[in-house]
Amino acid sequence: xxxxxxxxxxxxxxxxxxxxxxxxxxxxxxxxxxxxxxxxxxxxxxxxxxxxxxxxxxxxxxxxxxxxxxxxxxxxxxxxxxxxxxxxxxxxxxxxxxxxxxxxxxxxxxxxxxxxxxxxxxxxxxxxxxxxxxxxxxxxxxxxxxxxxxxxxxxxxxxxxxxxxxxxxxxxxxxxxxxxxxxxxxxxxxxxxxxxxxxxxxxxxxxxxxxxxxxxxxxxxxxxxxxxxxxxxxxxxxxxxxxxxxxxxxxxxxxxxxxxxxxxxxxxxxxxxxxxxxxxxxxxxxxxxxxxxxxxxxxxxxxxxxxxxxxxxxxxxxxxxxxxxxxxxxxxxxxxxxxxxxxxxxxxxxxxxxxxxxxxxx
Amino acid sequence: xxxxxxxxxxxxxxxxxxxxxxxxxxxxxxxxxxxxxxxxxxxxxxxxxxxxxxxxxxxxxxxxxxxxxxxxxxxxxxxxxxxxxxxxxxxxxxxxxxxxxxxxxxxxxxxxxxxxxxxxxxxxxxxxxxxxxxxxxxxxxxxxxxxxxxxxxxxxxxxxxxxxxxxxxxxxxxxxxxxxxxxxxxxxxxxxxxxxxxxxxxxxxxxxxxxxxxxxxxxxxxxxxxxxxxxxxxxxxxxxxxxxxxxxxxxxxxxxxxxxxxxxxxxxxxxxxxxxxxxxxxxxxxxxxxxxxxxxxxxxxxxxxxxxxxxxxxxxxxxxxxxxxxxxxxxxxxxxxxxxxxxxxxxxxxxxxxxxxxxxxx
Ligand SMILES: CC(C)[C@H](C(=O)O)[C@@H](O)C(=O)O
Ligand SMILES: CC(C)[C@H](C(=O)O)[C@@H](O)C(=O)O
Numbered sequence: 108x109x110x111x112x113x114x115x116x117x118x119x120x121x122x123x124x125x126x127x128x129x130x131x132x133x134x135x136x137x138x139x140x141x142x143x144x145x146x147x148x149x150x151x152x153x154x155x156x157x158x159x160x161x162x163x164x165x166x167x168x169x170x171x172x173x174x175x176x177x178x179x180x181x182x183x184x185x186x187x188x189x190x191x192x193x194x195x196x197x198x199x200x201x202x203x204x205x206x207x208x209x210x211x212x213x214x215x216x217x218x219x220x221x222x223x224x225x226x227x228x229x230x231x232x233x234x235x236x237x238x239x240x241x242x243x244x245x246x247x248x249x250x251x252x253x254x255x256x257x258x259x260x261x262x263x264x265x266x267x268x269x270x271x272x273x274x275x276x277x278x279x280x281x282x283x284x285x286x287x288x289x290x291x292x293x294x295x296x297x298x299x300x301x302x303x304x305x306x307x308x309x310x311x312x313x314x315x316x317x318x319x320x321x322x323x324x325x326x327x328x329x330x331x332x333x334x335x336x337x338x339x340x341x342x343x344x345x346x347x348x349x350x351x352x353x354x355x356x357x358x359x360x361x362x363x364x365x366x367x368x369x370x371x372x373x374x375x376x377x378x379x380x381x382x383x384x385x386x387x388x389x390x391x392x393x394x395x396x397x398x399x400x401x402x403x404x405x406x407x408x409x410x411x412x413x414x415x416x417x418x419x420x421x422x423x424x425x426x427x428x429x430x431x432x433x434x435x436x437x438x439x440x441x442x443x444x445x446x447x448x449x450x451x452x453x454x455x456x457x458x459x460x461x462x463x464x465x466x467x468x469x
Numbered sequence: 470x471x472x473x474x475x476x477x478x479x480x481x482x483x484x485x486x487x488x489x490x491x492x493x494x495x496x497x498x499x500x501x502x503x504x505x506x507x508x509x510x511x512x513x514x515x516x517x518x519x520x521x522x523x524x525x526x527x528x529x530x531x532x533x534x535x536x537x538x539x540x541x542x543x544x545x546x547x548x549x550x551x552x553x554x555x556x557x558x559x560x561x562x563x564x565x566x567x568x569x570x571x572x573x574x575x576x577x578x579x580x581x582x583x584x585x586x587x588x589x590x591x592x593x594x595x596x597x598x599x600x601x602x603x604x605x606x607x608x609x610x611x612x613x614x615x616x617x618x619x620x621x622x623x624x625x626x627x628x629x630x631x632x633x634x635x636x637x638x639x640x641x642x643x644x645x646x647x648x649x650x651x652x653x654x655x656x657x658x659x660x661x662x663x664x665x666x667x668x669x670x671x672x673x674x675x676x677x678x679x680x681x682x683x684x685x686x687x688x689x690x691x692x693x694x695x696x697x698x699x700x701x702x703x704x705x706x707x708x709x710x711x712x713x714x715x716x717x718x719x720x721x722x723x724x725x726x727x728x729x730x731x732x733x734x735x736x737x738x739x740x741x742x743x744x745x746x747x748x749x750x751x752x753x754x755x756x757x758x759x760x761x762x763x764x765x766x767x768x769x770x771x772x773x774x775x776x777x778x779x780x781x782x783x784x785x786x787x788x789x790x791x792x793x794x795x796x797x798x799x800x801x802x803x804x805x806x807x808x809x810x811x812x813x814x815x816x817x818x819x820x821x822x823x824x825x826x827x828x829x830x831x
Contacts, residue, residue, distance in 0.1 A: 182662065196662045226700050231588045247609075247630060247664065254665050261634040264669030268609060268630065272623040298716070300544065300558040302609065303616050307626030331755075333717045334724040337699065338588050354660070355695045355717055362696040393693075 110142045111421050112173040116150040116166070116202075119186075119195055120394025121404035121458075122179025123153075128406035128462025129177065129413050132430060135466050141426070146173070150202070151181030151195035151394075161198030170202055174379075175420040176387040177413060178202070180394035203243050206385045208374035209274070210281035211243040211353065212415075213391060215340070215360035218369055220438040224447060225365030227337075235364055237343045238289070240282040241353025243374055245274045246304075248350045268304050270349065275311040281375070282347035283319040290344035294325045296332040296352055308349065329356065336360050361391045368392055368405030368446040369434075371412035373419050386420045388412040402457035403445035407434055410465060433468035437461065472504045473783050474535040478512035478528070478564075481548075481557055482756025483766035483820075484541025490768035490824025491539065491775050494792060497828050503788070508535070512564070513543030513557035513756075523560030532564055536741075537782040538749040539775060540564070542756035565605050568747045570736035571636070572643035573605040573715065574777075575753060577702070577722035580731055582800040586809060587727030589699075597726055599705045600651070602644040603715025605736055607636045608666075610712045630666050632711065637673040643737070644709035645681040652706035656687045658694040658714055670711065691718065698722050723753045730754055730767030730808045731796075733774035735781050748782045750774040764819035765807035769796055772827060795830035799823065 113133070117126040133143055148154075148166045155161050161181070170176050181195040191197075202208075217225065217235040225232045250267030257263075279295070286293040295312040297305030309326055316324040327335065329352045335342060336359055348356060361370050370392070376385030390408030398404055411434060418427035442464050445455040456464065475495070479488040495505055510516075510528045517523050523543070532538050543557040553559075564570075579587065579597040587594045612629030619625075641657070648655040657674040659667030671688055678686040689697065691714040697704060698721055710718060723732050732754070738747030752770030760766055773796060780789035804826050807817040818826065 191665060191668055194662060200663070226589050226593045228588060228590055250627075255669050258633070262669060263634070264630075264632045264664075264666030265612075266630040266664045266666045268626075268628040270626045271620070272625070298713075300556060301562070301716075302626075302628045303553060304626030304628045306553055307617050307624060330716045330720040333695070333721040334729075337721050337724045351660075351713075352717070354663075354692045355714070358692040359695040359699050359721060362699045367696075 110144045111175070112144040113146070113416070114169050114173040114176045115145060115147045116176060117147065117153070117179040118150050118181045118394065119152040119183050120180055120396040120399045122181070122394055124399070124404050124458050125390065125406040125409040126177070126179045128458060128465070129409050131462045131466050132410055132413060132469070135469050136426065150178065150198045152183055152186045154198055155186065155189065155193055155195065159193070161193055161195050162201050167201065167205060170206060174381070174383055175416045176202065176206075177416065178387055178389040179409060180390065180392065182394050183396040185396070200248065202387060203374060204249060206387065207244055207376040208385060208387055209242060209244045210278050210375045211241040212285065212373045212375065213239045213241060213353075213357040213361070214370060214372075215239065215357070215364050216366065216370065217364040218366050218435075218438060221366050221369065221447060223365070225363060227363055227365070231339065232364055235340055237340060237360065238285060238345050239353060239357040239360055240278065240285060240345060240347045241357055242274065242278040242349045243353075245270055246350035268302065268351070270304050270307060272307065272311050275308050276315055279312045279315040279347060282345055283315060283322055286322045286345040287319065291321055292323045292344035294327055294332070294343055294346050296327050296329045296346060296348040296356065298329050299326070300328055312347065332356060333359060336363065357391070368444065369407045369411065371408050371415050373412070373415045375419060383420050386416065388416045398445075402459065403455070404458045405444040405446045406458050406462050407465075410434065410462070429469060433465045436468045437464045440464075472506045473537070474506040475508070475778070476531050476535040476538045477507060477509045478538060479509070479515075479541040480512050480543045480756065481514040481545050482542055482758040482761045484543070484756055486761070486766050486820050487752065487768040487771040488539070488541045490820060490827070491771050493824050493828050494772055494775060494831070497831050498788065512540065512560045514545055514548045516560055517548065517551065517555055517557065521555070523555055523557050524563050529563065529567060532568060536743070536745055537778045538564065538568075539778065540749055540751040541771065542752065542754065544756050545758040547758070562610065564749060565736060566611060568749065569606055569738045570747060570749055571604060571606045572640050572737045573603040574647065574735045574737065575601045575603060575715075575719040575723070576732060576734075577601065577719070577726050578728065578732065579726040580728050580797075580800060583728050583731065583809060585727070587725060589725055589727070593701065594726055597702055599702060599722065600647060600707050601715060601719040601722055602640065602647060602707060602709045603719055604636065604640040604711050605715075607632055608712035630664065630713070632666050632669060634669065634673050637670050638677055641674045641677040641709060644707055645677060645684055648684045648707040649681065653683055654685045654706035656689055656694070656705055656708050658689050658691045658708060658710040658718065660691050661688070662690055674709065694718060695721060698725065719753070730806065731769045731773065733770055733777050735774070735777045737781060745782050748778065750778045760807075764821065765817070766820045767806040767808050768820050768824050772796065772824070791831060795827045798830045799826045802826075
């Protein structure tokens, strides 16, 4: 049987640095009889610098043909001046859209050793373990019409939120399936009191819920959801929401944990011919251009994203557990990258030292 | 000269209870030579129950003709089954739209006596005093086309985000003016990396900023903004953002302070013939139907909303200070409504006792 194939798109900022540490983990598995066929390519600003586009068609084709894509991060102030159509983010958005990765799983988990890094009180976040399922291929990110037009004698900026029943249904189903494997509690968030797309969202999620009678389904307006995430996040198990709300809510939830540099994500689509889902894995953190090249980046979110790939794309739960255990072990040993300082007398390790330590624990 | 005129729309849930306490404050001023002409009317579910619409044309006309509107809160589970077009929220949204109240000022302030109620650590929130200026009459709340349509053999939910240059300009100007009277720091939030309406937003805010060279202007993506509000809210002074982002971000910010039951808001439009701005004042909290009628509601947010009316509509800064001082005095005395419990040995006071105590301090 052919080796599982991976496309690595390290991207911009700290992307390449954290991805280098993931390579060490991949190589470790390679020397133990579990080889991956790895290809690397460019995305985001890096692709723009080389090719004048944040994602070439050739890279897009590769992404479509591999078993899973690992992405670092895209964007940076250097590219702020670029036209909207070639901004680094467009590369990532094209991948999500053309691979049809409709279910973005964003765990917000508080690592016990790190609970004190949260701006929230320890008891509010310690032990927190929730997942936000964000719709990723539709909504206002992709709806037409869009653009900046002239009207009268001024410009008008337009974007369209658009959700079909089937788009809502499939992401709702992913969320219910996940809830079944977890605490069987699902909260759906929208603004059905203000937006018709939210009314449809609530209706369809409720219908899908009839197929999952064991899951306790609730609904919350997204603004109340933002409040409740800040107040008592442990009331949630799985949250399902649209692309734009998911963007804000999952970032807020991630920050609350105090473990931002630790949080992976998986973006999953429909099963391919080989039964594996289309999939892209990436850390929740951004490209952090301010610390790029300084050895301060935390590679753990990216390494845990690879662990998610092992679990969701390759059905290698034991191997994923092994990576996660290695991460917990280095944390328990007190190893900290620069983003996790604050404890007395702790000296930071570099990005690369953290990667090495995790491989040593494997 | 005629007395200043107020229209009170108490609305649903705890709205009438908290408004009853505001009446006591208004009456206190009345007995001291500062009489207001007060009219009361219905909005939201209460208006629907009486008239089959969440806001009658007659009430709308009154709102247009008074100096200021005071609103309690709208909505409740009882009305969840109603058609979108007559939901309680439509009454509030019609007021905002037809009065053209484009600048919604939402202070997120942490009352020192209450800092421990925050889910955030004391040092993160103590002394916090920021204002979110939310655009309130445009964006996805009002853009056309909107609705649920049939397409192929399924339904599609559609909403449109739409911002004209002049809509962005006027709210930006309000925010810069406010920043000039405060810490001279303004952060504008959008998703210019994903939405063209955000690109235009950033451009126009930047242009308006040329008229305010003393204000330090920065831009942040709204998801990063949500994160930063949770991490270290004191980095901000004034934030300006669109209707939908403002809805989520201001609610999150309010919750962070731990003082949700304490936070007022002002929604301001263009100056009327008498020089006063069109204005509606309302607490940030909702209608809290679960505690309606139990005496647990905190009237302070609504009373402080009236204080904002004194300040912004009637240029009565000294009177506003007086109300705010009375509130601080009762808090310093240790008086707490049921939402503010947790300190050892504190017995809650009722909504009405809190109102009386504040009047006594006046
Ligand atoms: C980089 C950007 C396009 C992206 C988004 O807005 O979805 C990011 O914020 C995310 O959450 O993955
Ligand atoms: C009640 C609702 C329509 C309203 C909104 O979404 O604007 C509320 O959440 C608010 O923030 O004032």
